[in-house]
Amino acid sequence: xxxxxxxxxxxxxxxxxxxxxxxxxxxxxxxxxxxxxxxxxxxxxxxxxxxxxxxxxxxxxxxxxxxxxxxxxxxxxxxxxxxxxxxxxxxxxxxxxxxxxxxxxxxxxxxxxxxxxxxxxxxxxxxxxxxxxxxxxxxxxxxxxxxxxxxxxxxxxxxxxxxxxxxxxxxxxxxxxxxxxxxxxxxxxxxxxxxxxxxxxxxxxxxxxxxxxxxxxxxxxxxxxxxxxxxxxxxxxxxxxxxxxxxxxxxxxxxxxxxxxxxxxxxxxxxxxxxxxxxxxxxxxxxxxxxxxxxxxxxxxxxxxxxxxxxxxxxxxxxxxxxxxxxxxxxxxxxxxxxxxxxxxxxxxxxxxxxxxxxxxxxxxxxxxxxxxxxxxxxxxxxxxxxxxxxxxxxxxxxxxxxxxxxxxxxxxxxxxxxxxxxxxxxxxxxxxxxxxxxxxxxxxxxxxxxxxxxxxxxxxxxxxxxxxxxxxx
Amino acid sequence: xxxxxxxxxxxxxxxxxxxxxxxxxxxxxxxxxxxxxxxxxxxxxxxxxxxxxxxxxxxxxxxxxxxxxxxxxxxxxxxxxxxxxxxxxxxxxxxxxxxxxxxxxxxxxxxxxxxxxxxxxxxxxxxxxxxxxxxxxxxxxxxxxxxxxxxxxxxxxxxxxxxxxxxxxxxxxxxxxxxxxxxxxxxxxxxxxxxxxxxxxxxxxxxxxxxxxxxxxxxxxxxxxxxxxxxxxxxxxxxxxxxxxxxxxxxxxxxxxxxxxxxxxxxxxxxxxxxxxxxxxxxxxxxxxxxxxxxxxxxxxxxxxxxxxxxxxxxxxxxxxxxxxxxxxxxxxxxxxxxxxxxxxxxxxxxxxxxxxxxxxxxxxxxxxxxxxxxxxxxxxxxxxxxxxxxxxxxxxxxxxxxxxxxxxxxxxxxxxxxxxxxxxxxxxxxxxxxxxxxxxxxxxxxxxxxxxxxxxxxxxxxxxxxxxxxxxxxxxxxxxxx
Numbered sequence: 001x002x003x004x005x006x007x008x009x010x011x012x013x014x015x016x017x018x019x020x021x022x023x024x025x026x027x028x029x030x031x032x033x034x035x036x037x038x039x040x041x042x043x044x045x046x047x048x049x050x051x052x053x054x055x056x057x058x059x060x061x062x063x064x065x066x067x068x069x070x071x072x073x074x075x076x077x078x079x080x081x082x083x084x085x086x087x088x089x090x091x092x093x094x095x096x097x098x099x100x101x102x103x104x105x106x107x108x109x110x111x112x113x114x115x116x117x118x119x120x121x122x123x124x125x126x127x128x129x130x131x132x133x134x135x136x137x138x139x140x141x142x143x144x145x146x147x148x149x150x151x152x153x154x155x156x157x158x159x160x161x162x163x164x165x166x167x168x169x170x171x172x173x174x175x176x177x178x179x180x181x182x183x184x185x186x187x188x189x190x191x192x193x194x195x196x197x198x199x200x201x202x203x204x205x206x207x208x209x210x211x212x213x214x215x216x217x218x219x220x221x222x223x224x225x226x227x228x229x230x231x232x233x234x235x236x237x238x239x240x241x242x243x244x245x246x247x248x249x250x251x252x253x254x255x256x257x258x259x260x261x262x263x264x265x266x267x268x269x270x271x272x273x274x275x276x277x278x279x280x281x282x283x284x285x286x287x288x289x290x291x292x293x294x295x296x297x298x299x300x301x302x303x304x305x306x307x308x309x310x311x312x313x314x315x316x317x318x319x320x321x322x323x324x325x326x327x328x329x330x331x332x333x334x335x336x337x338x339x340x341x342x343x344x345x346x347x348x349x350x351x352x353x354x355x356x357x358x359x360x361x362x363x364x365x366x367x368x369x370x371x372x373x374x375x376x377x378x379x380x381x382x383x384x385x386x387x388x389x390x391x392x393x394x395x396x397x398x399x400x401x402x403x404x405x406x407x408x409x410x411x412x413x414x415x416x417x418x419x420x421x422x423x424x425x426x427x428x429x430x431x432x433x434x435x436x437x438x439x440x441x442x443x444x445x446x447x448x449x450x451x452x453x454x455x456x457x458x459x460x461x462x463x464x465x466x467x468x469x470x471x472x473x474x
Numbered sequence: 475x476x477x478x479x480x481x482x483x484x485x486x487x488x489x490x491x492x493x494x495x496x497x498x499x500x501x502x503x504x505x506x507x508x509x510x511x512x513x514x515x516x517x518x519x520x521x522x523x524x525x526x527x528x529x530x531x532x533x534x535x536x537x538x539x540x541x542x543x544x545x546x547x548x549x550x551x552x553x554x555x556x557x558x559x560x561x562x563x564x565x566x567x568x569x570x571x572x573x574x575x576x577x578x579x580x581x582x583x584x585x586x587x588x589x590x591x592x593x594x595x596x597x598x599x600x601x602x603x604x605x606x607x608x609x610x611x612x613x614x615x616x617x618x619x620x621x622x623x624x625x626x627x628x629x630x631x632x633x634x635x636x637x638x639x640x641x642x643x644x645x646x647x648x649x650x651x652x653x654x655x656x657x658x659x660x661x662x663x664x665x666x667x668x669x670x671x672x673x674x675x676x677x678x679x680x681x682x683x684x685x686x687x688x689x690x691x692x693x694x695x696x697x698x699x700x701x702x703x704x705x706x707x708x709x710x711x712x713x714x715x716x717x718x719x720x721x722x723x724x725x726x727x728x729x730x731x732x733x734x735x736x737x738x739x740x741x742x743x744x745x746x747x748x749x750x751x752x753x754x755x756x757x758x759x760x761x762x763x764x765x766x767x768x769x770x771x772x773x774x775x776x777x778x779x780x781x782x783x784x785x786x787x788x789x790x791x792x793x794x795x796x797x798x799x800x801x802x803x804x805x806x807x808x809x810x811x812x813x814x815x816x817x818x819x820x821x822x823x824x825x826x827x828x829x830x831x832x833x834x835x836x837x838x839x840x841x842x843x844x845x846x847x848x849x850x851x852x853x854x855x856x857x858x859x860x861x862x863x864x865x866x867x868x869x870x871x872x873x874x875x876x877x878x879x880x881x882x883x884x885x886x887x888x889x890x891x892x893x894x895x896x897x898x899x900x901x902x903x904x905x906x907x908x909x910x911x912x913x914x915x916x917x918x919x920x921x922x923x924x925x926x927x928x929x930x931x932x933x934x935x936x937x938x939x940x941x942x943x944x945x946x947x948x949x950x951x952x953x954x955x956x957x
Contacts, residue, residue: 104545105545263479327508359500359501371497409492416493
């Protein structure tokens with residue numbers, strides 16, 4: 001029997017590799033792949049290498065470099081996969097948006113503006129915000145102090161679009177505000193802030209919520225007064241649904257809360273409650289909200305919806321069926337970059353429906369690859385939650401990752417006709433400034449938590465007792 | 475907290491798995507049907523992305539393609555569009571396509587599975603995909619003769635090669651020029667709208683040769699005679715039939731009369747020659763509804779024909795005895811397409827054997843490889859050769875000395891039957907003039923024709939199959955035989 005002393009010491013990655021060089025190598029791919037895609041689009045559409053290649057390539061490279069340096073300097077033990085994954089998705093998204101900018105069909109639409117230059121700018125701002133988060137947030141536990149302020153901020157952000165004069169109703173959903181000429185989607189930022197609030201709140205209340213409960217039918221039922229917070233969150237998401245007609249955001253917040261509640265209390269009953277409440281809420285709202293009903297109708301029979309829209313019936317859209325055709329026409333390998341007709345989707349082709357462009361041009365293989373990139377981001381996020389040493393960090397990480405997963409599911413599922421369409425943007429890929437900036441901040445927070453989690457614990461003080469109780473070796 | 479975390483990880487994994495499965499369903503399992511959905515605009519973009527293959531008549535293309543602006547790169551053109559439209563159909567960027575243009579779209583666009591090998595080769599060698607050609611059975615001369623004959627009239631004409639079933643002429647008038655709406659501009663839309671039935675009472679886009687059923691009138695007497703001979707009701711076509719004039723319709727107080735001539739107890743040949751209603755009404759009544767349906771079916775009634783362009787089914791329905799007696803002279807609820815009546819004439823001319831009519835001879839790839847060739851196919855033995863001989867005998871008498879003398883062609887054996895079908899309530903509308911016939915020359919070449927002319931501009935008294943339709947049939951037969 002041979003054992004050595006250092007094996008019995010504290011668990012912890014003493015001298016764990018920082019993996020910064022792995023990250024750098026992956027980042028090279030994350031920049032090179034979109035650059036090739038970009039060239040591909042240019043060759044397919046104009047038969048020449050696009051003139052903007054240098055700008056695009058250098059910008060993406062600079063973003064990656066800035067991100068990498070920020071992590072290397074400020075969070076050296078952070079997860080090495082998240083930054084390259086986000087960069088790759090961001091880069092591919094830019095290619096798809098630029099590709100749709102080249103579409104004559106979309107250019108012929110009224111109000112056409114090129115979206116790619118703005119998206120590039122916002123991506124740059126996003127990576128700057130990412131670095132700023134890294135810099136300002138030295139330890140994520142600081143955020144605990146702002147639990148209730150976060151709640152206030154989140155509520156304000158969510159309700160801003162309802163303020164007269166500030167909120168704008170674009171395309172049937174009131175989720176934008178206009179400030180100094182910019183339209184901002186505050187819900188994207190609220191997503192992060194509210195996760196902070198949930199994490200802080202649940203960390204404090206988890207014992208009460210978990211233990212003070214009655215057993216009924218094999219389920220632990222919470223006490224009436226403990227139901228308060230979940231009811232409030234539920235009510236707010238219903239309000240968002242009714243007044244901002246934003247199904248996606250509503251679903252996202254409630255889902256995130258249920259996930260975090262479940263993790264905090266380890267009580268399955270909360271999931272049952274959550275599902276029952278969201279079902280009840282959805283059915284109730286659907287009975288009097290024509291907007292929701294119409295979405296469900298469109299989901300059940302996209303072809304009829306397409307025909308109604310063709311006949312010029314107001315309130316119907318061709319997009320869902322056009323998206324399905326784009327998917328089908330892409331087939332296994334896709335038409336190739338720049339050679340599809342996903343621009344037939346028309347409005348929102350480069351935002352809500354951008355996945356259809358990938359589907360048609362890089363096919364089933366491409367979409368599966370993209371979905372797997374999201375799987376990796378989510379699983380790295382949850383891995384971070386597992387590794388985190390403090391409950392607040394765990395809750396925050398799982399909340400953000402869970403919300404991210406829900407968002408991807410809701411958007412991609414909606415576009416693919418798996419669930420009713422809700423009108424959200426695919427993280428990092430879809431055109432939309434607020435979304436890309438907020439998602440970079442989200443990755444920043446996750447990286448900060450993972451840096452704290454993976455950072456080697458300070459070397460344990462030599463334990464004199466260990467020596468004293470040493471068994472005599474044979 | 476790690477146990478629920480792991481479960482959440484699994485849950486998120488399941489969400490993503492659902493997405494992956496759905497994507498496979500859409501882009502693999504359903505991909506083909508979505509990609510080929512006729513409402514999917516890509517189908518049309520693809521269809522017009524290369525010059526379309528051509529439809530060929532007598533070795534010459536009757537179609538073409540020219541490049542256009544916008545999302546579609548090419549559009550279809552036709553040479554002498556109105557004349558050929560009943561054969562080719564249309565192929566429009568904005569309004570889809572029909573007939574041969576639709577049915578053979580795979581060959582014409584070069585996307586047919588049978589062109590896969592060649593397309594793959596082209597892809598490797600870097601050549602552009604090319605559309606194949608559709609070679610038809612039609613004869614330019616016969617088609618022109620039919621088109622010129624029907625100019626300014628409403629009606630249709632069909633010519634068949636009795637021995638093979640090849641369609642030699644297929645004309646519907648008034649017609650339309652598919653070139654006028656082949657594109658996707660406002661002008662195309664305007665042209666399309668002006669041709670729709672609701673905006674144009676002539677309904678020029680109706681293919682009268684295949685899709686319009688008319689009361690066949692006296693031309694149906696050929697079928698009635700065939701039934702009588704086949705059933706043994708009459709053996710000798712020159713023996714006197716026991717037929718009263720007028721013939722009292724069964725279960726009815728009405729009496730069937732004749733328009734002209736002496737018909738009491740005349741022979742079958744004489745009844746055919748001067749088109750006696752009473753004789754054929756009596757035959758149909760004596761054979762009964764079931765037997766009449768049976769023999770009509772042998773000539774192709776009550777069934778759609780795919781040439782491959784679909785032709786409506788001509789009908790001989792179950793009916794009460796008085797109606798059945800009237801149907802024997804083609805003047806009740808039985809109706810026939812011009813193609814159907816041409817099939818009757820063709821079966822008689824081909825010694826009773828009815829060949830399936832077809833208009834596509836070959837499908838060819840762009841490099842002229844034959845991909846598919848249509849073999850003549852026997853549809854049925856409509857009548858025995860002996861009966862066919864007797865029918866020919868009688869129909870030739872009709873042209874020699876009867877109602878159809880206007881179809882006579884010197885040096886060629888011609889048999890025919892006229893028809894003047896009344897229609898409208900109380901027969902107040904102008905009747906349809908019919909003529910069905912066949913011609914055989916000394917080289918053994920033959921042709922069978924059916925011509926119908928709707929009321930036209932003639933005065934009612936002058937409408938008769940012999941006067942209006944037979945001269946057209948004669949010109950078609952001459953053209954088809956190269957005389």
